[in-house]
Amino acid sequence: MGGRLHRGSDRPGVPTPGLAPGRRSVNPQAVVLDIEGTVGSARHVQDVLFPYARERLPQWFAEHRGTERAERLLAEVRHDLRAGDLNEAGVVAALLAWTDEDIKAPALKEIQGWIWAAGYAEGSLTGHVYAEVPHVLRRWAESGASLYTYSSGSVAAQVNWFAHTTYGDLTPLLRGYFDLTTAGSKMYAASYRRISEVIQVPADATLFLSDSAEELDAATEAGWRTVGVRRQDDPRRCPMPRHLTVRSLDEQELAQLMKGTE
Ligand SMILES: CSCCC(=O)C(=O)COP(=O)(O)O
Numbered sequence: 001m002g003g004r005l006h007r008g009s010d011r012p013g014v015p016t017p018g019l020a021p022g023r024r025s026v027n028p029q030a031v032v033l034d035i036e037g038t039v040g041s042a043r044h045v046q047d048v049l050f051p052y053a054r055e056r057l058p059q060w061f062a063e064h065r066g067t068e069r070a071e072r073l074l075a076e077v078r079h080d081l082r083a084g085d086l087n088e089a090g091v092v093a094a095l096l097a098w099t100d101e102d103i104k105a106p107a108l109k110e111i112q113g114w115i116w117a118a119g120y121a122e123g124s125l126t127g128h129v130y131a132e133v134p135h136v137l138r139r140w141a142e143s144g145a146s147l148y149t150y151s152s153g154s155v156a157a158q159v160n161w162f163a164h165t166t167y168g169d170l171t172p173l174l175r176g177y178f179d180l181t182t183a184g185s186k187m188y189a190a191s192y193r194r195i196s197e198v199i200q201v202p203a204d205a206t207l208f209l210s211d212s213a214e215e216l217d218a219a220t221e222a223g224w225r226t227v228g229v230r231r232q233d234d235p236r237r238c239p240m241p242r243h244l245t246v247r248s249l250d251e252q253e254l255a256q257l258m259k260g261t262e
């Protein structure tokens with residue numbers, strides 16, 4: 001699979017070494033956070049959010065038929081599949097198949113974000129964050145770091161996630177959000193370079209946290225500092241190769257990096 005569409009795990013190219021375990025000088029001006037598997041539970045995404053959107057996808061197209069949003073989405077999927085004459089049922093079938101394969105397609109991410117927005121608004125969805133996340137983000141923000149998220153989920157999905165956590169609205173802690181549309185695929189170094197240009201923070205003063213070794217490798221290639229996050233409820237047990245790996249954001253090693261302690 002190439003071009004714009006990726007699974008959560010495939011990345012072309014040869015990774016370069018990241019922040020090796022033991023190196024302790026970061027003191028970042030910006031922290032960029034992955035969401036699924038890093039600040040929030042991957043299980044919540046796979047078992048709650050994806051099925052919620054999947055179930056409502058056909059109905060969404062039926063209700064929005066002929067609208068600008070629906071037409072744009074249909075055109076985008078046809079373009080991605082190089083199938084200009086695919087009908088609405090065919091597009092819906094493709095989006096359902098992408099959901100099942102966790103394909104990071106911008107069109108799928110956009111419609112999921114719209115469907116979830118309604119769920120958050122009516123109170124049937126909450127954004128999951130691990131218990132330490134609110135106070136750690138607050139501490140980092142108070143110490144002067146600018147906090148951003150970069151997720152394959154759409155910006156709308158990210159904002160709603162942080163606005164509706166069980167710890168309240170965490171969006172005041174975040175300076176901005178990046179997704180597949182605004183930054184590009186998380187598998188490519190170019191996407192991280194694009195973010196650096198937008199946030200105007202040097203690459204080596206930007207720390208990226210993610211549960212994906214491929215994403216961390218791409219960020220490293222762009223000159224960013226990286227820390228892997230492997231949550232205790234993550235079935236992938238092993239630490240990430242080439243990257244310092246923590247189990248939560250309040251681990252001592254990460255706190256030291258944030259202070260720039262040698
Ligand atoms: C915050 S949006 C919901 C998650 C999602 O759709 C997704 O693809 C998660 O990807 P991430 O880059 O946050 O691992």
Ligand SMILES: [Mg+2]
Nearest residue numbers: 034036037211
């Ligand atoms: Mg992730």
